[in-house]
Amino acid sequence: MGATSSLLDENKSNYIKGQVDEKIKEFAPIYRKQYSLAYLSQIRDEFEQRKEQHTQFLKQQAPPEPGKVLYEENVHCFDDSRRWKVRYIVIHATYVLECYESYKTFLKGSAPLHRLFPTGGTILTTEEKYMEMIDQCCPCTNNVKEDFAPPVASMPGQFPVYLRLQYRQDFYFCFQDEDSQVEFISILSDCVRHQNKDFLKKKTCEVKAFLKAIQLYGQKKGRYESWDMLIGSDVRGLANLFMEDLMPYLEKELQPLLKSKRADKRRVWFATVEGAYFLLQVHLLERISTLKQECQEMVKQQEVLMRSDMDQITSSRAFLEGKLRAMVTEPATKYCTEHVQPYLPAILEEVMGPISLGFTEARDLSESMMEQLCQDFQDPEQSEELRQALFTMSKANLQSCYEKVNGLADHVQELQQPFNYCIKGLVDSTQIDLKQLMENIEYTFELLVRKALEDPSVSLSMAMQKASNRVLKQFDYDSSTVRKRILQEALINITLPSIKKHLAPSFKEELPKFEQYIFADYSNFINVENVYEDIIQQILEKDVSMVVKEAASKKKFNLFTESRYNFSVSSLSFTPPGSAPSSPARLNTSPSVRTSLPPSPLLGNGLTADKSMTAHVSENSAMGQALTIMEKIDEGEKTLLEESSDDVFFTAGTSTLDTSAETKPELTTNALEASVCSTPLIKETEAVESAGTSNSPKGGDATSSDFSNKPTVVLNPICMKTSGSDDEPVEDHRKETMKTSNDQAQIESPTCDESTYPIAVCLSIEDAKDKEFTGKHILDLSEKASESQPSPNLEDETRPLDCVKEIRDLVVEIIEIEDVVHPSKENGEKVQVQTIEEQDSIV
DSSP states (O other): OOOOOOOOOHHHHHHHHHHHHHHHHHHHHHHHHHHHHHHHHHHHHHHHTOOOOOOOOSOOOOOOOTTOEEEEEEEEEEOTTSOEEEEEEEEETTOOEEEESOHHHHHHTOOOSEEEOOTTOEEEOOHHHHHHHHHHHSTTOTTOOOOOSOOSTTOSSSEEEEEEOTTSOOEEEEESSHHHHHHHHHHHHHHHHHHHHTTTTOOSHHHHHHHHHHHHHHHHTTOOSOOTTOOSSHHHHHHHHHHHHHHHHHHHHHHHHHHTOOSOHHHHHHHHHHHHHHHHHHHHHHHHHHHHHHHHHHHHHHHHHHHHTHHHHHHHHHHHHHHHHHHHHHHHHHHIIIIIGGGHHHHHHHHHHHHHHHHHHHHHHHHHHHHHHHHHOOOGGGHHHHHHHHHHHHTOOOHHHHHHHGGGGGGHHHHHHHHOOOOHHHHHHHHHHHHHHHHHHHHHHHHHHHHHHHOTTSOHHHHHHHHHHHHHHHHHHHHHHHHHHHHHHHHHHHHHHHHHHHHHHHHTTTGGGGGGGSOGGGTTTOOHHHHHHHHHHHHHHHHHHHHHHHHHHTTGGGOOOTTTSOOOSGGGSOOOTTOOTTSGGGTTSOGGGEEEOOOOGGGGGTOOOOSEEEOOOOTTSHHHHHHHHHHHHHTTOOOOOOOOTTSOOOOOTTOOOOTTOSOOOEEOHHHHTOOOOSSOSSOOOOOOOOTTTOOSOTTOOTTOOSSOSSOEEEETTEEEEOOOOTTSOHHHHHHOOOBOTTTOOBOOOOOOOTTTOSOOOOOBOGGGTTSOOOHHHHHHHHHHHHHHSOOOOTTTOOOOHHHHHHHHHHHHHHHHHHTTOOOBOTTSOBOOEEOOOOTTOOO
């Protein structure tokens, strides 16, 4: 478009500036509040150490440096003199198009003639479609014959490109061959998408505050629907919003002036609109920069209170949320059930169809390129040619994939009928994700091939084929993950505005009343409207998640359920038993059942040291019963438990035990007051069989025991003894049998045979009746035992994995008992504890 003077005068310019100042006064308080909330959220994430989860298998290359050149070529451009001239076009990784006078001026480092930010641009290739858009944007120019677009006859090539920019001057390019045109359109489309979305995808406080503030600002004006001009930076987004309000004023003021013009009406109109848009941006940039500086200084002063009172702020917000939830839940759920849920499956079909077609096209394209490489390069001596081919693969044209995704535009009417949703933002973000996945495929495949080239013993053709299969499988999983995320976000963005709009008349006047539930000191950190909208979104997310999971369970659009691949990213490598509790392999364990354990001598038997171990305690297990009983004992209650023939037996002194008797033996707290014998608390013992004292055959008979006839506590497969002095060797106890005085019946007990249980754990209880038996003593004795007992060589003695796991679980159970030993009443009186049921305790 040629240079044309605008019709803006000083009065119109002052009016535009005044409108900006007035609107900023309305917007600034909302932005300040949201800035504080965003900064508070950042500090909370820091406290909770939240990290973004990466659940992809394909390797992702680091983003390119801003100075990396993505495109450079001599291109015919239509300049301000309305003539075609060859310009040197350079596009860096900042996705800004720079137009130089020539290649020589570029090499000299001269400034470009133009720096084009194609934000919000529309790319067309025919004059007819371009002029249709022009006629829709320019008022009072119908039936006007005017050479607005570049004349087709004077074009230096047959392949033009029209770049239509909202509120700004359009640009025109021309190419002599179709391949050059396609390549330029591909990179120009990337620039448009990234300029539209890159800033808004940032996780900074400024961006989060801006997005929420502009949403609340629009809702105050009655705008709840999605808006396709929320693109680019915060200044450009606000400028687009304010320009929509200015356009009626400009039409009214310029219409009489345009009627007096017989020629160039379109050019005058667009030049005036562009002048107003630039003036608005310049003035808005000053106000926004000042506002950001104020907010940065404000949060610096608030940060101390945020950090010191984080718990109180969180509690206050939770209290407010409870009050709001009681009011909002019923009407919001009712509206979702009646007016949103019925549409969700249909919306899913409309949205996911074109998106899945685009991803499928990308997969097929990658597969064909990798298959071609496998056929063309089978000789390792062609490594240089192969590397060049891999580089060419990374520059593949994805226009066919983008066109599949562009099919979403055909479904706009279906989405606009009930929800009035703009599809442009969804198309841009989906195409960016698609391109990223394609780059991941190429990068992962290249890494695998390069690794194969480094090993001359590996067959290159076979390695490339395996790499191709592996990459495609990883793409299937990553594609499903990305598309489910896109789908879930799209369903929420499409339906949430309608819920807010429906509920607004009922709750708009009620929400300010809830300010009374916020402490004055925390009023800057809690916003009623934010909490209210979070509740609505949580209600909607339940329905959306259900629809997405149902689609995945039916394998629609090749979406995978969570259990389709029974592995995670971290499960590709083995996690040792002593891994950190926060490691992915341990995340299935509830934090409520994680118990901190002291160092154990059992670590020498092939177990890995760790600061904590995980114990799974079921309600029906004896350990779960024991913990419940001990909690009641701490409250001073005397609890009597029934026992069965499979009970754990506790005997004391010379008392006898009859399994058929009605009476139930008791375990007094005196028995629990014992400390550990001179042998280590947890000790690896050798299996000893005494043929002279046992009638059982080798391997252990059920009618005899290798334990002393002293009172013994049996925990399968852990053995506790309650008699004997500190000097009495453990081997003497193993050689004796336990008998009852009434019927001389022999009690079954497990033989500590190393073939069955490599480790036996023995405790002496009677040795220290007058001593306090605490967890500290156990820890001290355990540490001494670990120091005195040498660790076996793992290379000499390899234990089966199942055996090690079983032993490890047993160690967890016995050490957890240490935390509940020595119950007593408040007056110091010992509490009697009845025996604890334990199924399968006696072999």
